Amino acid sequence: MSKASGHMRTDLGKVRFRGAAGSGTAHFWQQRVTAVGIGLLAIPVLVIIVMLLGRNHAATVQILGAPLVAILMALFVIASAWHMKLGMQVIIEDYVHNEKLKLAAILANQFFSFAVGVVSLYAILKLTSGV
Amino acid sequence: MTSRIERPLSPHLQVYRWTLTMAMSVLHRATGAALYAGTILMAWGLLAAAAGPTGFATFKAFIGSWFGLLVLFGYTWALVYHLLSGIRHLIWDLGYGFGAQERFALSRLAAIGSVVLTLAIWVVGFAVGGVR
Numbered sequence A: 001m002s003k004a005s006g007h008m009r010t011d012l013g014k015v016r017f018r019g020a021a022g023s024g025t026a027h028f029w030q031q032r033v034t035a036v037g038i039g040l041l042a043i044p045v046l047v048i049i050v051m052l053l054g055r056n057h058a059a060t061v062q063i064l065g066a067p068l069v070a071i072l073m074a075l076f077v078i079a080s081a082w083h084m085k086l087g088m089q090v091i092i093e094d095y096v097h098n099e100k101l102k103l104a105a106i107l108a109n110q111f112f113s114f115a116v117g118v119v120s121l122y123a124i125l126k127l128t129s130g131v
Numbered sequence B: 001m002t003s004r005i006e007r008p009l010s011p012h013l014q015v016y017r018w019t020l021t022m023a024m025s026v027l028h029r030a031t032g033a034a035l036y037a038g039t040i041l042m043a044w045g046l047l048a049a050a051a052g053p054t055g056f057a058t059f060k061a062f063i064g065s066w067f068g069l070l071v072l073f074g075y076t077w078a079l080v081y082h083l084l085s086g087i088r089h090l091i092w093d094l095g096y097g098f099g100a101q102e103r104f105a106l107s108r109l110a111a112i113g114s115v116v117l118t119l120a121i122w123v124v125g126f127a128v129g130g131v132r
């Protein structure tokens, strides 16, 4: 980019392996890592959710507060929040072409996904100490 | 900023004949977006349980209604479908399964498997616990 930056690195050297998003394959890789994580957790988590159907508050708290259940749920919401942030960003980049709007949407998605993860994690921790 | 040059565009979705793999690809994105909403629903449920009996009652009234159960069943299917379809993606990422026959077989397996597995999860969930 700048011609006289005083560095020996060529323009090609600076962009190599980084791709159009400017961050190389990090996004792609993290999407895969989180996918495998959620994939391992999805079936047990779904069974837990169906098991909770129709139960009263006390029973629900007891199940969700059990150590193994709480840890599974916590791992699931962390991986999900990260994976859904990455996935929605790809969708935004595909369909939103106005640069400013795209930036706003990407930030909103990032913050919102993070908030969903933190809220869920807070609730799980609170449930483990009894409500 | 330089103005955009109007270049010819390549043909888009509407000109192609629909195929199973194409429908699966669209569905993978659609279920991904639906699961985004589902994760929000899960956050509400967890927060409601943590808030105490009153907050939980509101959530339970929603999720226990026919509409809520339908949403939850839909969430289950979306997650299982996206999971199996996602495994297909991971197989492709490793460089396998690109043959015409293989692509079709993988896609069909994921489509049928998602329905079977969803039903199995609900049966097991109800058998182990659930409403009685």
Ligand code: HEM
Residues within 6 Å of the ligand: A031, A032, A035, A036, A038, A039, A042, A080, A083, A084, A086, A087, A088, A090, A091, B028, B029, B030, B031, B032, B033, B035, B036, B039, B079, B082, B083, B084, B085, B086, B087, B089, B090
């Ligand atoms: C709460 C659970 C999940 C949510 C909210 C979610 C959400 C998303 C979203 C929004 C996308 C972007 C879709 C697109 O670019 O078309 C995506 C992509 C992807 N998801 Fe998920 N997902 C979840 C679970 C999973 C699981 C369990 C797997 C397991 C294998 C998985 C594998 C993938 C893969 C491989 C991609 C990239 C697809 C591509 O490159 O076209 N996801 N996900």
